[in-house]
Amino acid sequence: MTPAVEIRDLHKSFGDLHVLKGIDLDVQQGEAVVLLGSSGSGKSTLLRCINFMEEPNDGRIRINGDLIGAERGGKMVYRENELCKLRTRVGMVFQHFNLFPHMTVLENVMEGQVVVLGRSKAEARDKALAQLARVGLEEKAPEYPSRLSGGQKQRVAIARALAMDPEVMLFDEVTSALDPELVGEVLKTMRQLAEEGMTMVCVTHEIGFAYHVANKVCFLQDGQILEQGEPHKVLKTPETSRVRDFLDGHSLFKLPD
Amino acid sequence: MHNWDFAATLGDIDFLLLGLWNTLQVFGLALVFGIPLGLAIALGRMSRIPVLSQLCSFVIEFFRTTPPLVQLFWFFFALPILISVQMTPFVASVLTFSIQSSAFFAEIFRGGINSIDKGQWEAAKAIGMTRPVCLRRIILPQAVKRMIPAFAERSIELLKTTTLISTVSYADLMFQANELASKTFRPLEVYTVVAVMYFFLILVFSQLTILLEHRLARSGEGTLR
Numbered sequence: 123m124t125p126a127v128e129i130r131d132l133h134k135s136f137g138d139l140h141v142l143k144g145i146d147l148d149v150q151q152g153e154a155v156v157l158l159g160s161s162g163s164g165k166s167t168l169l170r171c172i173n174f175m176e177e178p179n180d181g182r183i184r185i186n187g188d189l190i191g192a193e194r195g196g197k198m199v200y201r202e203n204e205l206c207k208l209r210t211r212v213g214m215v216f217q218h219f220n221l222f223p224h225m226t227v228l229e230n231v232m233e234g235q236v237v238v239l240g241r242s243k244a245e246a247r248d249k250a251l252a253q254l255a256r257v258g259l260e261e262k263a264p265e266y267p268s269r270l271s272g273g274q275k276q277r278v279a280i281a282r283a284l285a286m287d288p289e290v291m292l293f294d295e296v297t298s299a300l301d302p303e304l305v306g307e308v309l310k311t312m313r314q315l316a317e318e319g320m321t322m323v324c325v326t327h328e329i330g331f332a333y334h335v336a337n338k339v340c341f342l343q344d345g346q347i348l349e350q351g352e353p354h355k356v357l358k359t360p361e362t363s364r365v366r367d368f369l370d371g372h373s374l375f376k377l378p379d
Numbered sequence: 380m381h382n383w384d385f386a387a388t389l390g391d392i393d394f395l396l397l398g399l400w401n402t403l404q405v406f407g408l409a410l411v412f413g414i415p416l417g418l419a420i421a422l423g424r425m426s427r428i429p430v431l432s433q434l435c436s437f438v439i440e441f442f443r444t445t446p447p448l449v450q451l452f453w454f455f456f457a458l459p460i461l462i463s464v465q466m467t468p469f470v471a472s473v474l475t476f477s478i479q480s481s482a483f484f485a486e487i488f489r490g491g492i493n494s495i496d497k498g499q500w501e502a503a504k505a506i507g508m509t510r511p512v513c514l515r516r517i518i519l520p521q522a523v524k525r526m527i528p529a530f531a532e533r534s535i536e537l538l539k540t541t542t543l544i545s546t547v548s549y550a551d552l553m554f555q556a557n558e559l560a561s562k563t564f565r566p567l568e569v570y571t572v573v574a575v576m577y578f579f580l581i582l583v584f585s586q587l588t589i590l591l592e593h594r595l596a597r598s599g600e601g602t603l604r
Contacts (some may be wrong), residue, residue: 173505202509210507220502224520234506237516279502286506 124187126151126321127172132181134167141167143345145181147337149290149323154316156332156353157325159342161366165325169292172323173212174205185211186289210238213283216296217273221267221282227254228263231282239286246285253281273304277311282294284315286343291315293324309322309335329372334358341365387563388572395569398555399576405472406538406552413537414479417484422514424489435485448543450473455547468549472541480537487529491522518560524595531588535581552576 126141134142141164144224149155157165160286170176172183173192177200183190190208222230231250235241241249254260257277267275276296283291293312297305309328313335316322326332332339333353341360349356349365359368388395418561423435442450455471458464495518503513545554560566 175501175504206507206509209505214505216498216501216505218498220496220498222499222502222517222521224524233516234508237512238507282502282506 125149125184125185126147126153127186127323128182128187129168129172130182132168132183133179134164134171134176135179141345142171142178145345145347147340147347147350149321150163150192151186152319152321153337154320154322154335155338156336157323157340157342158183158327158329158332158368159348163342164345165342166294169214169294169323169325172290172292173209173214174200175214193254201258202300210234210286211288212290212292213286213288213294214292214294215276215283215296215300219267219279219299221275221278225266226263227259227265227267227270227278230267231285232276234286249285250281253285254278256284257281257316269306272300273307276300276308280308280311280315290321290323293322293326295325295327297326297328315325327372329357331368341368366368381567383550383568385568385572387565388559391559391563392572394559394571395439395552395555395576398550398552401549401555402538402541402551402553403580405469405476405541405544405549408473409476409537409541410534411481413459413480414484415497416477416481418488420481420485421488421492424485425492439482439485442479443486447475447479447540448546450479451543451547456516466542468544468547470579471547472544472549472551476537476544479540480533483533483536484547487526488522490529491526494525495521524592527588527592527595531585534588535585538584539577539583 125148127147129145132142132145132147133140144329145164145168147155147168153315154246157168167176171178174183178198182198185208190204191200193199221227222233225233228247228250231253232243232246235246236243243334251260251263254263255274257280259274259277259281262270262274262278267278270278279296280291296312297308300308305328309331312322312331316335324331324336336353338350339353339356341348341356341364343364349361356365357369360369420435420438423431424439426432426435450469454475455466455468458471458490459466492514499517500510500513500523503517504510508516541551542553544551545557548554552573556569560569
């Protein structure tokens with residue numbers, strides 16, 4: 123089966139800073155992949171390259187078999203139109219929600235459908251309400267984002283991305299800006315999506331989420347994938363001391379059993 | 380002690396009201412042309428094309444640093460000689476104040492647009508919006524709300540600056556006042572009435588912008604808390 127996301131020899135630099143140094147990664151249909159690593163390891167940049175929020179400097183990305191960009195003289199060139207279209211196929215959720223504050227919750231979820239996909243308002247409205255119901259926030263449809271809690275905002279942001287009917291969803295540290303007590307509701311929504319078979323790539327520090335929900339965990343170190351595999355393997359019996367140290371750091375103050 | 384007598388001034392109030400109407404025409408047209416032009420110049424200045432950006436910066440700086448009276452004289456006296464066009468006081472006035480205010484509006488637009496969180500551009504981009512669509516649907520609606528106080532301030536400044544157009548014999552309120560003052564020999568009364576007219580005009584205008592601010596504040600975030 124064609125992978126939902128196929129990344130080959132991906133490189134990305136910001137000026138002199140070589141952030142991604144040759145990443146190969148396959149995400150199968152319906153798979154949930156979690157990217158782990160310390161800050162600066164390149165995990166967020168990798169995620170942002172998948173929907174071309176950042177344009178890679180080298181390498182190939184295929185989404186459900188479609189090569190993004192065109193090859194010219196050994197280099198990939200990307201047209202803005204093509205990238206805009208691609209982004210409707212790959213949804214993204216951000217750490218800071220980034221809801222549109224001048225629109226109601228319903229309008230937030232309708233906006234891309236109407237303005238980008240050209241759906242009728244009636245159709246977009248139905249789809250928006252269905253997605254809001256999916257994240258458990260149908261009754262918040264007429265509210266403005268400023269009236270919602272952080273967890274609710276993030277679930278609306280998830281609904282906004284889902285309303286575009288994406289083939290892949292990207293989650294960029296979506297619980298990092300939340301109060302600890304609100305993290306659970308967002309992770310629950312994400313788990314539900316994974317169980318429904320949504321293809322997902324998540325950057326997160328929630329090791330527990332990675333363990334219980336992910337099909338695959340990738341540990342990034344210095345712009346390369348250091349270890350990848352099934353969560354119980356990478357998280358329970360890591361091969362490298364680097365991953366062991368990282369995990370130890372995360373469970374330093376675990377409650378006793 | 381001056382012996383106040385408004386009879387002559389108020390008897391010719393139609394003469395002043397005509398001037399007021401002419402002032403409003405220039406003011407209105409300067410806004411109608413100046414605001415879109417200001418947006419265009421702001422976008423040009425923020426463009427990634429260096430030549431365009433520098434050109435727009437120059438236009439902004441030039442019109443902000445030269446006195447409006449010099450600009451007006453230049454458009455009225457110099458431009459007709461240079462490109463041999465027929466220039467009426469009205470056209471010269473509208474032209475001067477459209478361009479002059481657009482330079483100020485451009486900076487207000489730029490400040491407003493830059494004040495919007497980068498995450499808004501990112502979120503719009505992530506659902507497939509192009510930059511122009513994002514600007515129109517997401518950024519400007521939010522930026523405009525924040526711009527209203529600065530925009531109102533600048534417009535009031537513009538309205539007062541239009542008194543300069545009396546110097547090129549355009550029959551605005553100030554010009555009519557000068558005429559009436561020399562006709563009636565009652566300058567104190569005439570200029571008092573004119574001051575009151577400007578006062579109420581600007582009061583109404585500023586109340587309207589406050590009303591607008593309140594209306595816009597009802598949806599989401601605005602300048603009012």
